[in-house]
Structure formats: C-alpha cells, structure tokens
Amino acid sequence: xxxxxxxxxxxxxxxxxxxxxxxxxxxxxxxxxxxxxxxxxxxxxxxxxxxxxxxxxxxxxxxxxxxxxxxxxxxxxxxxxxxxxxxxxxxxxxxxxxxxxxxxxxxxxxxxxxxxxxxxxxxxxxxxxxxxxxxxxxxxxxxxxxxxxxxxxxxxxxxxxxxxxxxxxxxxxxxxxxxxx
Amino acid sequence: xxxxxxxxxxxxxxxxxxxxxxxxxxxxxxxxxxxxxxxxxxxxxxxxxxxxxxxxxxxxxxxxxxxxxxxxxxxxxxxxxxxxxxxxxxxxxxxxxxxxxxxxxxxxxxxxxxxxxxxxxxxxxxxxxxxxxxxxxxxxxxxxxxxxxxxxxxxxxxxxxxxxxxxxxxxxxxxxxxxxxxxxxxxxxxxxxxxxxxxxxxxxxxxxxxxxxxxxxxxxxxxxxxxxxxxxxxxxxxxxxxxxxxxxxxxxxxxxxxxxxxxxxxxxxxxxxxxxxxxxxxxxxxxxxxxxxxxxxxxxxxxxxxxxxxxxxxxxxxxxxxxxxxxxxxxxxxxxxxxxxxxxxxxxxxxxxxxxxxx
Amino acid sequence: xxxxxxxxxxxxxxxxxxxxxxxxxxxxxxxxxxxxxxxxxxxxxxxxxxxxxxxxxxxxxxxxxxxxxxxxxxxxxxxxxxxxxxxxxxxxxxxxxxxxxxxxxxxxxxxxxxxxxxxxxxxxxxxxxxxxxxxxxxxxxxxxxxxxxxxxxxxxxxxxxxxxxxxxxxxxxxxxxxxxxxxxxxxxxxxxxxxxxxxxxxxxxxxxxxxxxxxxxxxxxxxxxxxxxxxxxxxxxxxxxxxxxxxxx
Ligand SMILES: Cc1ncc(C[n+]2csc(CCOP(=O)(O)OP(=O)(O)O)c2C)c(N)n1
Ligand code: SF4
Ligand SMILES: [Mg+2]
Numbered sequence: 001x002x003x004x005x006x007x008x009x010x011x012x013x014x015x016x017x018x019x020x021x022x023x024x025x026x027x028x029x030x031x032x033x034x035x036x037x038x039x040x041x042x043x044x045x046x047x048x049x050x051x052x053x054x055x056x057x058x059x060x061x062x063x064x065x066x067x068x069x070x071x072x073x074x075x076x077x078x079x080x081x082x083x084x085x086x087x088x089x090x091x092x093x094x095x096x097x098x099x100x101x102x103x104x105x106x107x108x109x110x111x112x113x114x115x116x117x118x119x120x121x122x123x124x125x126x127x128x129x130x131x132x133x134x135x136x137x138x139x140x141x142x143x144x145x146x147x148x149x150x151x152x153x154x155x156x157x158x159x160x161x162x163x164x165x166x167x168x169x170x171x172x173x174x175x176x177x178x179x180x181x
Numbered sequence: 182x183x184x185x186x187x188x189x190x191x192x193x194x195x196x197x198x199x200x201x202x203x204x205x206x207x208x209x210x211x212x213x214x215x216x217x218x219x220x221x222x223x224x225x226x227x228x229x230x231x232x233x234x235x236x237x238x239x240x241x242x243x244x245x246x247x248x249x250x251x252x253x254x255x256x257x258x259x260x261x262x263x264x265x266x267x268x269x270x271x272x273x274x275x276x277x278x279x280x281x282x283x284x285x286x287x288x289x290x291x292x293x294x295x296x297x298x299x300x301x302x303x304x305x306x307x308x309x310x311x312x313x314x315x316x317x318x319x320x321x322x323x324x325x326x327x328x329x330x331x332x333x334x335x336x337x338x339x340x341x342x343x344x345x346x347x348x349x350x351x352x353x354x355x356x357x358x359x360x361x362x363x364x365x366x367x368x369x370x371x372x373x374x375x376x377x378x379x380x381x382x383x384x385x386x387x388x389x390x391x392x393x394x395x396x397x398x399x400x401x402x403x404x405x406x407x408x409x410x411x412x413x414x415x416x417x418x419x420x421x422x423x424x425x426x427x428x429x430x431x432x433x434x435x436x437x438x439x440x441x442x443x444x445x446x447x448x449x450x451x452x453x454x455x456x457x458x459x460x461x462x463x464x465x466x467x468x469x470x471x472x473x474x475x476x477x478x479x480x481x482x483x484x485x486x487x488x489x490x491x492x493x494x495x496x497x498x499x500x501x502x503x504x505x506x507x508x509x510x511x512x513x514x515x516x517x518x519x520x521x522x523x524x525x526x527x528x529x530x531x532x533x534x535x536x537x538x539x540x
Numbered sequence: 541x542x543x544x545x546x547x548x549x550x551x552x553x554x555x556x557x558x559x560x561x562x563x564x565x566x567x568x569x570x571x572x573x574x575x576x577x578x579x580x581x582x583x584x585x586x587x588x589x590x591x592x593x594x595x596x597x598x599x600x601x602x603x604x605x606x607x608x609x610x611x612x613x614x615x616x617x618x619x620x621x622x623x624x625x626x627x628x629x630x631x632x633x634x635x636x637x638x639x640x641x642x643x644x645x646x647x648x649x650x651x652x653x654x655x656x657x658x659x660x661x662x663x664x665x666x667x668x669x670x671x672x673x674x675x676x677x678x679x680x681x682x683x684x685x686x687x688x689x690x691x692x693x694x695x696x697x698x699x700x701x702x703x704x705x706x707x708x709x710x711x712x713x714x715x716x717x718x719x720x721x722x723x724x725x726x727x728x729x730x731x732x733x734x735x736x737x738x739x740x741x742x743x744x745x746x747x748x749x750x751x752x753x754x755x756x757x758x759x760x761x762x763x764x765x766x767x768x769x770x771x772x773x774x775x776x777x778x779x780x781x782x783x784x785x786x787x788x789x
Contacts, residue, residue, distance in 0.1 A: 020357070024186050027359045035186070035357040039212060040295045060452035062356055065530035208640065209671040209684065217671070221684040232694070233672055233684045236610065236640035261609070292590060292606065 001056045003141050004064040006081050007131070008049035009073025009094075014128035018071060019050035021132060025146040026054040034062035047076060054141050069139060071131050073114065078102050092134045094127070110134055110180050117172055123162065126169035133173015138180060144170065184359035189324045189349060190215035192360045193283060194223070196331035197255050199365040201374045202281070203229035204254040206243035208236055211295045212351035213259045213285035237262040241269030241282075248278035249397035251382030253335050253374060257283035259351070260301050261292060264309075270344055271310030275399025277414070279338035279378070281331070282316075283347045285354040288524025296524025297351035297446055302501035305348050306474040313411050315418045317345045317425065318474040320445045324358035326471075332363060339377060341421055348473065350497070352446045352526065422475040430484060431455065433466040437486045439539045441467040442506050443495045446526070451495050454532035463540050464488075473502065481509035489514055491539055495532060496520045548572035550581055554598045561761020563718040563751040564593050567660055570728050571629070572600065574735040583739075584627045585619060587612040591633035592666040592753075610641025613648035616655045627738045629656040635665045638674040638698050645700070649744050652709030656738045656745045658731070659700060662753040663772060670756030674698045677771055682756075697775060701748050705781040711743030713781040717750040717773065719765045737785060750776055 005022070007015040016037050023033040037050045051064040066086045072078045072093040078101070082091055087106045095101070096115035112134060118127040136144050148167060155163040187195070194216050197205070205220045217233065224231035234240035240256045247254035258266065263284045273280060286301050288294040303309075305318045317337050321327040327349055334345040366374070386392050401407040432455055433440075443451040448469040455465045468484055470477050485492065492510055494503040494517070503518040510516050519535050521527045547553075550572035556565045575584055581602060588596035590609035597604035607615040612630035620628045637645050637659050648655065664682055665671040671684040675697045679688040689697075701715045712734060716727035727749060734745040750772050752764040759767060780788050 020186070023357065027184060027186055033186070033359060036352065037355055039351070039355050059358075060456060061450045061454075061529045062352070062358075063450055063453075063526060063528055065528040209635075209665055209668045211668050214668055214671065214683070218683045218686075222686045225687065235642060235674065292594070292608070 002059075003054045003069060003139065004067050005052045005054070005069040005071070005135070005141070006049055006064055006067040007052070007071040007073075008047065008077035008081055011048045013048075013073045014125070015048050015071070015073060016050045018128050018132050018135070019052040021147055021150065022054065022135065022142055023052050024150060025142040028146055028150075029142060031056060032059050034059045036062040047074075049077065049081070069135065069141075071135065073097060073127070073131065075100055090138060092131060092138070094131070108138075108180065110138065110177060112173070112176055118169065121165050121168050121172070123165050125162070126165050129166045129169035130173045133170035134177045135173075136170065137174035137177025144174065184361050186357050187324065187360050188215055188355060188357050189321075189327045189353040190285065190355070191219045192324050192328040193257075193331055193347065193349070194219035196328040196362060197281070197335075198223055198227055198229065199362055200253070200332040200335045201366040201371050202253045202255050202331075202335065203227065204247045204252055205229065205256065206232050206234050206240040206247070206254070207256050207258060208234050208240050208262060210259045210262045212287055212297075212354045213257050213283070215354070216257045216283065216285070237265035238269065241266040241273075244280050244282075245269055245273050245276070245278065245397075248273060248280040249276065249383050251375070251378030251384060253279075253339075255281040255283065257285065259285045259287045259295075260289050260298070263301060263304070267304070267310040269310075270316065271312050271314060272399050273344045274310070274314035274316065274414075275312065276397050277342040278344070278397070279335075279342050280344050281334040281338055281347065282344060283349065286348065286350040288522070294524040295351060297353075297497065297526055298522070298524045299350060299445060299447060299497040299501070300499075300522070301348065302473065302496070302498060305346050306476070306505075314414065315343070315421070315474060317341070317343055317421060318472060319345065319347045320471060320473045321347065321349055321353060322445050322448050322469065324353065324356060325360050327353050328360050328362065337425065339374075341417055343417070343421070348445065350446050351524075425472065426475050426477045426480065427471040428477040428480050429469040429471055431467040431469065432459065432464075433468070433484050433486070434464065435486045436464040436488060437466040438463065438488050438490050439465045439536060440485055440489045440492045441465060441495060441536075442470075442481060442492060442502070443467065444470050444473055444502060447495050447497050450527055450529050451532055453529035454536055457529065457533045458536045461537075463536070465536055470502075476505050476509075478505070478509040481506060482511065482513075485510065485514060492516045493535070493539065494518045495527070495535075497526060498522060548576045550575035550584075550601050551599055552601045554595075556599065557595060558592065559755045561752070561754045561764065562592070563662070563749070564660060566718050566724060567631075567658065567749050567751070568593075568596065568599055570724070570731045571631070571658055571735070573728065574732045575600075575602070577732060578735050578739050580627055580735065580739055583625070584629065585623075587616045587619070587628070587630040589630070589632040589636040590667070591636045593631055593633060593660065594667065596631050610636050610639070611644055612636070612641065613644040613653070613655070613657060617648055617651070617653050620653060620655055627656075627735075629658060629735075629738065631658045632660070633666065634659070634661045634663065634673040634675040635671075638700050646704070646707070649704045649710045649746065650707050652711070652743045654738070654741050654743055656734045657747070658734075659746065659748045660751050661700075661748055661772075661776065662751040663697070663768075664753050664756050666753045666756055670753075675776075677775060680771075699776060701746070701781045704746055709744060710746060710782050711784045712737050712745040714746075714783070715748040715750065715776060715778050715781065717768075717778055719750060719752070719769050719773075723778075733785075742785065748776070750778070
C-alpha cells in the first residue's frame with residue numbers, strides 16, 4: 001500500500017508542517033515515508049508545496065507525479081496540481097481561498113472552509129491542522145492517536161493553549177471527513 | 182536506536198559527528214546550509230571546532246591544515262562552492278591527506294540555480310582540480326545512505342590517506358526520511374583515531390632526541406622524484422579500484438530487455454518507473470553505482486543479460502556518467518541517454534514513458 | 541519625500557523582489573538617481589553581487605554584469621580596463637564584499653581602480669537565510685552563530701571603511717545610513733558625490749550603507765531600523781573616511 005500526497009498553499013499557511021506531521025506519525029506506525037519540500041525563491045514568491053509518500057513498501061521515488069491525495073490551501077495549488085490527481089483520488093481544499101474550486105468529476109472532493117473554522121477555534125495558525133484532520137478522517141494514512149501523542153509531547157509544556165486548539169482543529173477536520181463516507 | 186525523521190543535510194552532519202569528526206570548516210550556500218547550521222549548533226556540544234570560513238577557498242585550506250594534523254575533518258558546500266575547493270583538493274590529494282567533502286549539488290554552470298542536479302559528476306570523478314589525482318566519490322540515494330556514508334567516507338579517507346567526496350544533491354539535502362544512526366564513537370575509539378596518523382602528521386615531538394620531521398607537501402621540483410610520487414598515487418588508486426567498488430542491482434534478471442544505469446537521486450525515480458512498467462510485463466533492470474569512483478565497469482558489463490537490447494542511462498545532467506557506461510559496455514549493445522538539466526528533476530511518469538518507448 | 545516621486549530613468553520597469561521594509565530598494569534608487577542626475581545613463585555599467593541584490597542586473601537600466609560571489613571588484617576592474625571611457629560601479633553585500641570578496645575589494649581599492657563600490661551592510665547573510673556575516677555584531681545570534689557571535693572565537697565585526705582607509709590610493713570613502721529619512725538624504729549626497737567623482741575619473745570611491753534585514757533579524761521593518769540605530773551605529777561610525785576632493789586624507 002502506497003499513498004502519495006501533495007500539500008500546497010501560500011508560504012506561511014503551514015503546508016510543509018502537514019506533510020511533516022503525517023510523515024512523522026506514519027514512520028512511528030512502522031511505515032516507510034519520505035517528505036520532499038519545494039525550496040528556494042519559489043517560496044519567497046509565496047507558494048510552497050511538499051510531496052509526502054507513505055508506504056508499506058520501500059519508497060522508490062519521493063517525487064510524486066500523480067498524487068492520490070492533494071491538500072490545496074489556495075486556488076493556485078488546485079490549478080497547478082489538481083489535474084494530475086489519480087482518477088479516483090482525493091482533493092481536500094480550502095473553500096475560503098479557492099473561489100473557483102475544481103471541475104474534475106472523477107475524484108472525491110472535500111470542500112472545507114478552513115479559514116472560518118480556524119478563526120472559530122481562535123487561531124489562524126491551526127488552519128493546516130484542520131486540513132490534517134480531514135486527511136486522517138478520510139484516509140487511513142495515520143492514526144489520530146499517534147499525531148495526538150506527538151503534538152502533546154511537543155507542545156504540552158511550551159504552549160498548552162495552542163495544543164488544545166490544534167487538537168480541536170484536527171478533530172473538526174476528522175468530523176467533516178466522516179460526512180463524506 | 183529508533184528512527185528519526187530528518188533532512189539529509191542534518192543527517193549527514195549528525196553522522197559525521199558520531200563518526201568522530203570534531204573539526205568542520207565551511208561557508209554557507211543553498212541548498213546545503215542546514216548542514217553548516219547543524220554543525221554550528223552541535224559542534225560546541227561535543228567540544229568540537231566549527232568555523233564559518235570567509236570563503237570556500239579558506240575552508241578547504243583549513244581542512245588541509247587539520248587533515249595534515251591527522252584529525253578527522255570535514256567541509257561541505259554546493260556546486261559553485263565546490264568549484265572553489267578544487268585547488269585545495271588537488272593539494273590535499275597530492276599531499277595524501279584524509280578528509281571528507283560533501284557536495285550537495287545544484288544546477289549549473291555558473292551561479293545556475295539552487296535546485297537538485299547531477300552536473301558535477303565529471304568534476305568529482307575525473308579531476309576538477311589540476312594534476313593526476315582521484316577522489317573516492319560516494320553517491321547516496323537516500324537520507325539513510327547519506328548518513329551511513331559519513332563513517333564510510335572517514336574510514337576510506339583514513340585507510341587510503343585520500344580525500345573522499347560524498348556527491349549528493351539538493352533533493353537529498355532538503356528531503357526528510359527516517360534515519361537510524363550508528364552509535365557515536367566511544368572515547369576510546371576517538372583516542373585511537375587521534376593516534377592513527379601520528380607517524381606522518383603534524384604533531385608534537387614525543388620522540389625525544391630522535392626528533393621527527395613530518396612534511397605536509399605536494400611540491401617536488403625534481404621530475405624523477407615527482408614521477409615516483411605520482412606512480413605511488415596511481416598504485417594506491419589501483420588498490421582502491423580493486424577493493425572499493427560498490428553498486429546496487431535492482432530487478433536484474435535474464436528476462437531484462439532494457440538495462441538502466443542511474444546514480445543518486447535519479448536512480449530513485451528510475452526505480453519507480455521500473456516498478457510501473459514491470460506491471461505491464463516489461464522487464465527492465467537497474468544497476469546503480471553506489472560509488473562513482475572507483476566505477477563498477479566490470480559489474481555493468483556482467484549484468485547485461487542475453488535479452489538486453491539497450492542500456493539506458495538517466496541522469497540529471499546532459500550526459501556525464503553515460504561516458505563511463507559506454508566504456509563498460511564496450512559497444513556490445515547500444516547505449517542511450519536521457520536527462521534533464523538546469524535543476525529540473527525528471528518524474529517517474531517521464532522515465533516510464535521513455536522505458537515504454539523501448540518496447 | 542521627493543525621492544519616491546518618480547522612477548528614475550536608471551531603473552528598469554522590473555519590480556523589486558525584496559522583502560517588505562528591506563533597504564536594498566532604497567539603495568538602488570539612490571544610485572539610480574545619481575546616475576540620472578550626473579547624466580551618465582549611457583556611459584555607465586554595473587556589476588551585481590551574489591546576495592539578495594543578485595538581481596540588480598535586472599534593475600539598473602544600463603549594461604550590467606553578474607559576478608561570482610565576492611568577485612565584483614575584479615570583474616569591474618576588467619570592464620573598466622577594457623572600456624576606460626565608461627564608468628563602472630559594483631553593488632555588494634557584506635558577505636560578498638567583506639568575507640569571500642575581501643581580497644578583491646582590498647586590491648581594487650589599493651590599485652585605486654577608478655570604479656564606485658556600493659556596499660550594503662546589513663550584518664547578516666540575507667539571501668541564504670540568515671547566517672553570520674563578517675559584520676555581524678558581537679553576541680548577535682544568527683543561524684551559524686546560534687549562541688551569539690563569540691568574538692573570542694570568531695573575531696569582531698570588520699569595519700570596511702576604516703580598513704580601506706588605511707590604503708593610500710582610495711579617493712573617497714564614506715559610511716552612511718539608510719535608517720531614517722534624514723540619513724537617506726545624507727546618503728543621497730554621498731552617492732551623488734561618488735558617482736560624480738567616478739564621472740570625472742578621479743579614483744576609487746566607496747560608499748557603505750548601514751542597512752537592515754528585517755526578515756532574517758526577525759523584526760518588523762521599523763523595529764529593525766531601531767535595532768540598527770541602537771546597535772550598528774555605535775560600532776559602525778558614520779562619516780567621511782577619505783575625500784581627496786575635499787582635502788580629507
Ligand atoms: C561561491 C559561492 N559561495 C556561496 C554562495 C551562496 N551565497 C549566496 S548569497 C550569499 C551571502 C550573501 O550575503 P550578503 O553578501 O551579506 O548579501 P545580502 O543577501 O545580505 O544582501 C552566499 C553565501 C554562492 N552563491 N557562491
Ligand atoms: S532577506 Fe533581508 S536583505 Fe534579503 S530582501 Fe529580505 S530583508 Fe532584504
Ligand atoms: Mg548582508
């Protein structure tokens with residue numbers, strides 16, 4: 001089983017972190033993983049993306065041609081990567097920043113107002129965790145508990161408030177994803 | 182030791198420290214800066230020396246000095262900075278000093294760009310600096326292998342008193358994969374390392390009246406004497422060629438109709454494409470040189486199965502290693518090449534298409 | 541302020557790629573205005589560095605060469621010697637000029653090369669993401685001095701104006717700041733003088749701009765300027781270090 005995922009958005013929306021948390025948790029669950037970010041001036045120009053591969057097999061290429069899952073936090077990310085999603089694949093996108101959405105009919109689309117949810121929870125920083133929650137809720141790429149454990153050990157002492165918000169954001173994402181089964 | 186998710190640039194730095202490297206001199210450059218930054222953070226913690234040199238030229242000469250003092254020493258850079266180190270490497274090779282140099286390659290020539298590329302193959306394996314010398318060149322293709330190559334590189338450098346280059350690229354530097362580190366050298370092992378070169382290196386005189394006089398030098402004006410010195414180097418290189426060739430084979434069988442040759446990052450993409458065409462019943466094998474000098478000429482010749490119609494070389498350059506593949510194949514089957522230049526990395530889909538065209 | 545009224549002719553239409561609050565754009569503008577005001581647009585050429593200002597070759601509306609890291613003064617020497625009727629400037633950061641390019645700047649100054657050097661000192665390597673520069677202040681934290689610059693280990697910041705002023709040949713050396721509107725007006729005068737001396741082929745001219753890098757210092761632009769005023773100006777004293785035209789030796 002191999003899942004190839006691309007997360008993309010504006011620099012500062014935390015797309016690299018989505019990939020990192022998922023790769024980290026999948027590794028702890030015994031899977032092979034790779035995490036390959038875009039880097040350089042492209043990011044200063046405002047967009048960032050990361051290819052994450054999670055597999056029960058050794059990972060050959062960390063470069064993803066046809067993602068199974070695309071997480072798009074803004075419209076340019078849909079425009080750039082949605083055409084290459086594998087037929088039957090999954091698109092998770094942020095309706096607040098993707099006014100035109102995606103026209104493809106051969107994939108599952110989960111449209112989530114991530115900015116709204118994040119501001120409801122009380123911090124725009126957790127926008128990427130809403131997206132992460134949707135990924136967890138819709139795929140079996142990682143278990144929620146693994147991520148919760150990691151976040152807790154990472155943040156409990158430094159920033160318990162942010163931890164609570166992050167976990168709330170992930171849970172909201174999972175709930176939303178459950179409506180799509 | 183459990184697995185840690187880490188960038189290649191950080192993993193190689195951590196592994197170097199564990200291998201007993203306590204001296205590191207370098208100059209910042211993308212896409213290898215995480216390496217120098219990791220060293221800046223960690224070297225003080227192990228009472229090692231970190232210096233951000235004023236240039237790559239200075240850094241490699243600091244390496245010359247430290248290597249001449251018999252200590253494990255490393256520098257790292259990316260392509261434009263490696264070019265500046267070439268003078269120093271020629272002197273280090275000439276003076277037969279052990280050291281490790283990491284090149285996290287990017288697109289060239291000139292300032293080029295900062296994306297992954299393999300355009301420094303010729304420079305690394307055929308010279309780069311002046312004179313008759315060789316670097317031992319290790320070519321990792323995963324973060325784990327990148328890290329593992331640290332201790333391998335230091336051991337080879339010490340064993341042969343020769344500079345060793347780890348030829349990675351921006352993708353391996355920036356990518357995170359799980360790594361498992363070997364345990365760090367113990368104090369006793371470090372002590373042993375510190376003593377291994379005392380017979381020739383710059384060190385305090387402890388021989389009493391029989392005071393030693395060690396010269397760290399590559400100058401010899403008498404051509405007859407220099408000739409003997411270079412012949413000695415060549416003998417050493419022949420020894421390295423005999424003992425130190427390493428390669429990986431993937432999906433090699435008598436059914437292979439195409440044999441691919443690829444190294445480093447490029448080989449990862451080729452493996453994915455092979456997995457795909459295999460599903461269509463097309464048999465393609467891969468040989469990956471793990472070290473690109475010494476080069477596995479004989480191995481390539483040996484794995485060309487009886488059904489192989491074509492040897493296909495894929496590189497992230499305009500065709501450099503393919504010249505070595507042609508030497509290995511000796512015209513027995515056609516050798517084709519396809520690559521990407523300028524820091525553009527080919528995708529599995531593109532390689533798959535190229536392979537499908539062979540059938 | 542009058543200086544932001546219209547785009548100087550000596551700048552192309554290419555939009556700057558600098559971060560918000562970065563001073564490279566201001567320095568570019570001052571140089572471009574001086575080129576315009578001295579009527580040099582058709583006789584001047586520049587050399588861009590490796591650093592955040594690497595794309596300066598796109599911004600100045602005259603012929604431009606892009607040099608290897610630190611080598612701009614050598615490239616400028618080559619151009620000036622090949623085209624003595626032209627007027628040549630370099631534009632360099634602190635890593636470019638005071639680390640890897642130390643030999644080139646010292647020797648072009650020592651030869652009294654008839655070029656202008658514009659040196660932007662922001663105490664850090666901006667382009668590569670905030671590593672220590674030769675001008676990084678004592679105890680200042682950067683990604684390669686994570687525990688603060690330790691002067692016992694790595695030395696004190698280099699004062700380039702003072703260093704070059706020990707040489708006999710340079711014609712004009714001044715350090716200015718870009719940290720306030722009043723300072724920018726003074727900087728403009730200095731840049732103008734350097735370009736005028738260059739036009740008159742008087743000799744080697746050198747302007748250092750005390751600047752900021754809000755992005756890698758981790759400050760808002762205004763905070764960054766304030767920090768620079770409090771920390772950089774006491775160490776890097778503004779003023780004229782050489783002006784043979786005005787009898788300052
Ligand atoms: C030979 C070489 N070494 C290193 C680099 C990487 N590099 C690019 S810009 C830079 C530092 C730039 O700093 P500075 O000159 O202070 O300019 P700033 O970005 O701060 O304006 C470095 C080290 C390079 N391009 N070439
Ligand atoms: S990184 Fe610093 S020097 Fe570079 S453009 Fe941004 S603010 Fe300016
Ligand atoms: Mg600088």
